[in-house]
Amino acid sequence: MTRLERNEKLTRLALLLVAFSAVSILLVITIFIFSEGTPVMFRYGLQKFLFGLDWFPLEKSYGLLPMIIGSLFVTAGALIIGIPFGLACAIVLTEFSSKRLRRLLKPIIELLAGIPSVVYGFMGVVILVPFIRDNLGGPGLSVLAASIILGIMILPTVISISIDSLEAVPRSYREGSIALGATRWQTTRMVMFPAAKSGIIASIILGMGRAIGETMAVIMIAGNAAIIPRSLLDPVRTLTSNIALEMGYAAGEHREALFATGVILFIIIMVLNTIANLTSKRRTP
Amino acid sequence: MGKTVIRAKNFSHFFGSVPALKNINLDIFQNEIFGIIGPAGSGKSTFLRALNRLNDLIPNSWPEGILEIGGRDVYAPGTSVVELRRRLGMVFATPVPLPRSIFENIVFGARMAGEKNRGRLTELVADCLKKTALWEEVMDRLETSALKLSGGQQQRLCLARILALRPEFIMLDEPTSGLDPISTMKIEETLRKLQAEYTIILVTNNTKQAARVADRTAFFLNGELIEVDTTERIFSAPSDQRTNDYISGKFG
Amino acid sequence: MRIYVDPKIEQRFFRAVLWLFTGVTVFILFFIIFYVLKRGLPVVSLGFLTKNPVEMGKAGGIFSTIVGTVALTLLAILIATPLGVGSAIYLTEYTRENWVTRVIRFGSECLAGIPSIIFGLFGFILFVTKLGLGWSLLSGGLTLAFMILPTIIRTSEEAIQSVPYAYREVSFSLGGTKWQTVTRVVLPSALPGIATGVILGVGRSIGETAAVIFTAGSSLHIPTSLFSSSRTMSVHFYILAREGISMANAYGTAAVLIIAILIINVLAYTLMNKFMRKYC
Numbered sequence: 001m002t003r004l005e006r007n008e009k010l011t012r013l014a015l016l017l018v019a020f021s022a023v024s025i026l027l028v029i030t031i032f033i034f035s036e037g038t039p040v041m042f043r044y045g046l047q048k049f050l051f052g053l054d055w056f057p058l059e060k061s062y063g064l065l066p067m068i069i070g071s072l073f074v075t076a077g078a079l080i081i082g083i084p085f086g087l088a089c090a091i092v093l094t095e096f097s098s099k100r101l102r103r104l105l106k107p108i109i110e111l112l113a114g115i116p117s118v119v120y121g122f123m124g125v126v127i128l129v130p131f132i133r134d135n136l137g138g139p140g141l142s143v144l145a146a147s148i149i150l151g152i153m154i155l156p157t158v159i160s161i162s163i164d165s166l167e168a169v170p171r172s173y174r175e176g177s178i179a180l181g182a183t184r185w186q187t188t189r190m191v192m193f194p195a196a197k198s199g200i201i202a203s204i205i206l207g208m209g210r211a212i213g214e215t216m217a218v219i220m221i222a223g224n225a226a227i228i229p230r231s232l233l234d235p236v237r238t239l240t241s242n243i244a245l246e247m248g249y250a251a252g253e254h255r256e257a258l259f260a261t262g263v264i265l266f267i268i269i270m271v272l273n274t275i276a277n278l279t280s281k282r283r284t285p
Numbered sequence: 286m287g288k289t290v291i292r293a294k295n296f297s298h299f300f301g302s303v304p305a306l307k308n309i310n311l312d313i314f315q316n317e318i319f320g321i322i323g324p325a326g327s328g329k330s331t332f333l334r335a336l337n338r339l340n341d342l343i344p345n346s347w348p349e350g351i352l353e354i355g356g357r358d359v360y361a362p363g364t365s366v367v368e369l370r371r372r373l374g375m376v377f378a379t380p381v382p383l384p385r386s387i388f389e390n391i392v393f394g395a396r397m398a399g400e401k402n403r404g405r406l407t408e409l410v411a412d413c414l415k416k417t418a419l420w421e422e423v424m425d426r427l428e429t430s431a432l433k434l435s436g437g438q439q440q441r442l443c444l445a446r447i448l449a450l451r452p453e454f455i456m457l458d459e460p461t462s463g464l465d466p467i468s469t470m471k472i473e474e475t476l477r478k479l480q481a482e483y484t485i486i487l488v489t490n491n492t493k494q495a496a497r498v499a500d501r502t503a504f505f506l507n508g509e510l511i512e513v514d515t516t517e518r519i520f521s522a523p524s525d526q527r528t529n530d531y532i533s534g535k536f537g
Numbered sequence: 538m539r540i541y542v543d544p545k546i547e548q549r550f551f552r553a554v555l556w557l558f559t560g561v562t563v564f565i566l567f568f569i570i571f572y573v574l575k576r577g578l579p580v581v582s583l584g585f586l587t588k589n590p591v592e593m594g595k596a597g598g599i600f601s602t603i604v605g606t607v608a609l610t611l612l613a614i615l616i617a618t619p620l621g622v623g624s625a626i627y628l629t630e631y632t633r634e635n636w637v638t639r640v641i642r643f644g645s646e647c648l649a650g651i652p653s654i655i656f657g658l659f660g661f662i663l664f665v666t667k668l669g670l671g672w673s674l675l676s677g678g679l680t681l682a683f684m685i686l687p688t689i690i691r692t693s694e695e696a697i698q699s700v701p702y703a704y705r706e707v708s709f710s711l712g713g714t715k716w717q718t719v720t721r722v723v724l725p726s727a728l729p730g731i732a733t734g735v736i737l738g739v740g741r742s743i744g745e746t747a748a749v750i751f752t753a754g755s756s757l758h759i760p761t762s763l764f765s766s767s768r769t770m771s772v773h774f775y776i777l778a779r780e781g782i783s784m785a786n787a788y789g790t791a792a793v794l795i796i797a798i799l800i801i802n803v804l805a806y807t808l809m810n811k812f813m814r815k816y817c
Binding site: 004005007008011012014015016018019020021022023025026027028029032033036084085088089091092093096105107108109110111112114115116117118119120121122123125127152155182183184185186206209212213214215216219220240243244247248258259262265266269270272273274276277 | 552554555556557559572573624626627631640643644647648654656657683690716717743744746747775799801
């Protein structure tokens with residue numbers, strides 16, 4: 001064997017090590033977040049931590065329930081807004097537009113993903129929040145404002161993954177249905193959608209993950225009061241904002257409690273990722 | 286008849302559990318043009334790709350039996366696949382120029398072997414292009430992309446590219462299947478000229494091409510070697526009925 | 538009982554609804570861009586781009602934050618690209634689908650889903666405190682690199698996979714080793730696709746705030762070394778807007794950000810198109 005051929009084994013090994021970088025990083029992140037966050041959870045009491053209503057870190061009171069519920073509220077709101085718009089765009093782009101229009105619209109919609117989250121938050125502050133305050137009442141900084149902005153922010157995720165799964169449906173399905181006299185809409189509803197179902201569900205779950213994980217935009221428009229909101233117009237604090245708001249000055253047990261908040265967030269995200277991964281893998285080729 | 290340079294003894298090649306080649310026994314002699322004919326799926330390409338071990342790239346495939354080049358088993362442990370492939374230049378069915386200049390295409394193999402001397406590389410390019418009758422056509426545009434050449438020129442470029450390896454064997458896998466008659470003729474003429482220096486194995490789906498060019502011809506069917514003989518005998522008095530049926534166009 | 542609706546009319550109705558929703562989505566995008574540019578562009582002048590912020594950003598320009606953004610992004614790309622492309626090469630060229638590749642892919646997908654605030658927490662605890670790098674370009678660059686790694690892996694993998702198999706066969710048949718084949722044939726052909734992934738990573742780095750603010754800090758000085766704390770444009774914009782320091786300068790910074798993102802997206806899209814025309 002030549003020298004180069006003998007080196008191949010080393011190259012392969014080096015590349016294998018590199019290829020494990022993503023997994024290793026994931027592992028290291030998990031270890032650090034958990035080792036920083038879990039001790040305080042157990043010291044304080046897991047039940048009090050998860051179901052406590054009072055978050056007064058200076059008085060050593062770390063009830064996380066308002067934030068957990070806050071995250072769920074804004075995420076649900078984001079999905080209610082994001083799913084119809086996202087799926088509509090995906091269907092229009094795959095089923096109801098000419099090739100040329102698609103080539104024009106797709107990059108435009110992908111641009112939504114490129115806009116920084118602070119800009120979305122800012123748009124919420126200068127347009128949406130005053131609008132809600134003046135027309136619907138309340139402080140404006142609210143569940144509603146956060147839901148709308150997050151709904152827009154998850155669109156790129158929902159749209160691009162739905163498009164991928166709709167495009168992965170074999171052409172013969174569509175052609176077969178059209179040949180049987182079905183309209184495009186009937187084909188979409190009765191053939192394409194069921195065939196692409198798992199991918200579309202995955203897109204929604206991943207969109208959900210984005211909504212739960214979003215931080216800066218939410219801080220700017222949600223009002224951040226650590227109490228369970230009673231209406232759509234009440235302010236709300238999410239898990240992510242809880243971390244970002246207090247990280248700057250927290251120390252000692254307080255900081256540990258913020259890492260514990262990160263642990264909860266991390267677990268939610270990993271569960272969602274795994275579900276999305278399993279759903280889209282089950283897609284039959 | 287020259288001396289035997291390639292010898293297959295009970296050689297088989299499996300893809301999964303399916304044998305693509307079954308118990309092949311044949312000898313190829315030095316400086317002959319050895320034609321291989323047979324319908325699609327008969328194992329002709331697999332045989333070529335067994336010789337330069339390109340079949341290694343296919344997952345879950347393995348050889349059985351003995352396949353020798355110059356008396357050494359191709360599949361013996363410790364064999365340098367890189368050196369093996371440099372000894373057996375291969376031209377594919379569709380011309381595959383790499384997305385580089387004509388010059389860089391030809392010196393590609395030499396560069397991978399570590400040649401850096403610009404003078405020697407330039408000489409190599411001229412030499413190989415002349416041998417494939419391409420020099421006159423491209424000498425003033427060696428730096429243009431090889432993708433701009435016509436199909437026939439591209440295939441001759443691929444031939445020139447393997448000559449630059451200074452191989453012992455030239456293997457061609459249906460080299461003219463996508464070409465027009467004039468380009469085909471040029472390639473065949475080139476092969477006849479190259480015969481003095483190389484041993485040539487020509488796999489073709491065009492029986493007439495084998496009749497025109499090959500010294501001896503083998504007929505493959507369903508992974509088996511049906512018969513091998515001088516081209517004259519194969520085409521005038523084949524000993525097997527299936528050979529006769531194939532060359533007279535009853536199937537394939 | 539179901540009422541019979543003529544499928545043609547049903548289709549017309551739903552087509553209109555779907556297009557309306559799509560129209561609204563496109564409108565929102567254009568609205569955001571125009572709104573920010575209309576208010577921000579008048580603020581953007583040569584001085585705004587080349588002068589340092591004065592009085593926490595109330596006056597002056599955004600020069601040091603541009604430097605911070607470029608330095609941080611460059612650092613993240615320099616770290617993430619070799620790791621990402623190397624991973625993609627291993628996954629596509631050096632192995633077949635098995636449990637190892639499944640683990641690697643799953644890890645990469647999970648990493649892609651982790652919220653940026655978690656990256657921020659992680660970068661803060663590991664780089665800023667445990668490793669003692671403090672709030673610095675290095676801490677921020679490493680954190681961002683980890684964040685954009687999955688994007689680069691995925692796009693590189695797709696780019697490498699779309700290089701025709703025949704090129705590899707030719708290289709092998711000409712006596713190339715696997716590594717030679719990868720570096721001389723596969724990577725050059727996949728380059729535009731890989732570049733697209735890197736550019737998308739640049740876009741994410743520029744727009745990121747949560748992961749950066751806790752790792753690179755928010756110093757308004759021009760960074761002088763890898764260990765200097767530095768403020769990016771996104772962080773600067775966030776602080777200006779949230780603390781109400783200067784709305785005009787906030788709009789100006791946002792306009793520069795939006796323009797950068799637009800350029801990056803157009804660049805990525807053009808490269809991808811060129812790549813697709815060549816191979817697909």
